[in-house]
Amino acid sequence: MKIESLGWKAANDKDFEEFRKQGFIPARIIRETRHIYEADAGSGAVQAQVSGRFIFESESRADYPTIGDWVACRDGGGILIIEELLPRKSRFSRKEAGVLTEEQIIAANIDYLCIVCGLDGGRNFSLRGIERYLSMAREGGASPVIVLNKCDIAEDRAKAVSEARNIAGNAQVFAVSALTGEGVDELLNKFDPFSTIAFSGPSGVGKSALVNSLLGSGYMRTGTQREDDLRGRHTTTHKELVVLRNGVMLIDTPGLRELQLWGGQESLDSSFSEIAQAALNCRFSDCSHQGEPGCAVVKLVESGAITEARYKNYLDMKSELAYLESRLSEKGHLDRKKKEKDLSRLVKLYARDHKK
Numbered sequence: 001m002k003i004e005s006l007g008w009k010a011a012n013d014k015d016f017e018e019f020r021k022q023g024f025i026p027a028r029i030i031r032e033t034r035h036i037y038e039a040d041a042g043s044g045a046v047q048a049q050v051s052g053r054f055i056f057e058s059e060s061r062a063d064y065p066t067i068g069d070w071v072a073c074r075d076g077g078g079i080l081i082i083e084e085l086l087p088r089k090s091r092f093s094r095k096e097a098g099v100l101t102e103e104q105i106i107a108a109n110i111d112y113l114c115i116v117c118g119l120d121g122g123r124n125f126s127l128r129g130i131e132r133y134l135s136m137a138r139e140g141g142a143s144p145v146i147v148l149n150k151c152d153i154a155e156d157r158a159k160a161v162s163e164a165r166n167i168a169g170n171a172q173v174f175a176v177s178a179l180t181g182e183g184v185d186e187l188l189n190k191f192d193p194f195s196t197i198a199f200s201g202p203s204g205v206g207k208s209a210l211v212n213s214l215l216g217s218g219y220m221r222t223g224t225q226r227e228d229d230l231r232g233r234h235t236t237t238h239k240e241l242v243v244l245r246n247g248v249m250l251i252d253t254p255g256l257r258e259l260q261l262w263g264g265q266e267s268l269d270s271s272f273s274e275i276a277q278a279a280l281n282c283r284f285s286d287c288s289h290q291g292e293p294g295c296a297v298v299k300l301v302e303s304g305a306i307t308e309a310r311y312k313n314y315l316d317m318k319s320e321l322a323y324l325e326s327r328l329s330e331k332g333h334l335d336r337k338k339k340e341k342d343l344s345r346l347v348k349l350y351a352r353d354h355k356k
């Protein structure tokens with residue numbers, strides 16, 4: 001398979017010239033399990049690892065390659081040594097789960113993010129959850145697509161589709177079944193050859209089952225769900241990129257327990273555009289839309305144009321992002337202090353060594 005089949009464009013060659021002069025070759029990360037990689041430089045999957053210098057120069061987890069990334073490599077005798085990460089065109093990220101205030105990139109260089117839900121009556125179809133994914137997809141520069149899987153066992157498919165459409169904005173909504181194959185070709189036909197799409201969503205919604213349905217074989221391992229609450233069992237533990245029959249590249253990712261937000265407050269405006277629009281008419285320019293007089297947003301809620309639940313989700317997401325912002329500026333302050341301290345230590349050492 002040529003590297004062009006993995007999405008490498010002629011324009012990339014020009015940007016890569018500098019690296020090529022240093023003897024590096026471009027490759028795409030096609031499999032990732034924590035920091036263990038496989039990359040493809042055009043002749044199939046090869047084990048890959050970052051160089052010592054790469055580790056030394058990396059400051060955060062987001063500096064490391066992830067699935068979908070393009071990297072500049074050198075041949076390390078049977079394995080590829082990753083020397084540089086090429087700039088990302090887009091990314092789908094979340095805040096790292098737990099106390100760390102760090103960005104976790106779920107997939108890089110994707111054109112479309114498929115938000116996969118399951119219409120099986122469990123909590124695998126949540127409008128509030130979809131609103132989060134929509135917001136994060138747009139924040140990272142990927143076009144979102146809503147995929148409602150398991151339509152074969154949906155109680156009321158039409159209702160689910162129409163509810164999803166109401167919050168989708170410009171994102172298309174597809175009802176599919178990995179089990180019967182219904183709707184799967186229509187979904188695949190949406191994407192141009194050489195585009196990259198990623199599946200994300202909670203565990204057990206059928207992301208890997210859809211990959212199998214698209215590849216026409218039992219390629220990915222699929223799991224069962226817990227009987228009591230229909231939650232998935234986190235069957236997929238790695239990320240993988242496969243090339244489909246029409247040349248579309250598809251990334252399957254492990255199910256997420258939660259999608260904590262990452263990014264600026266503006267990321268909300270694109271997914272809650274009717275709220276952002278109304279906010280322009282609030283009496284106070286810094287209106288928090290929580291009871292101030294002359295609030296145009298609350299008026300929309302009272303008129304029924306926005307549901308109470310959507311409004312509440314908007315406020316929750318807004319305050320989550322504000323909290324993130326404050327943690328980040330605190331962290332930036334601490335990082336700066338640490339750097340200053342390191343620097344002054346170096347200066348002292350230098351002065352001591354150069355005395356006399």
Ligand SMILES: Nc1nc2c(ncn2[C@@H]2O[C@H](COP(=O)(O)OP(=O)(O)OP(=O)(O)O)[C@@H](O)[C@H]2O)c(=O)[nH]1
Binds near residue numbers: 203225235
């Ligand atoms: N009825 C029905 N069941 C499905 C469909 N798609 C998937 N399933 C079932 O749902 C369960 C979970 O499917 P997976 O493909 O493992 O789910 P996943 O989203 O990849 O889950 P993680 O890898 O844990 O994130 C399996 O038992 C599948 O057989 C579907 O379209 N209809």
Ligand SMILES: [Mg+2]
Binds near residue numbers: 207208222
């Ligand atoms: Mg899976």
Ligand SMILES: [Zn+2]
Binds near residue numbers: 279282290295297
């Ligand atoms: Zn307001």
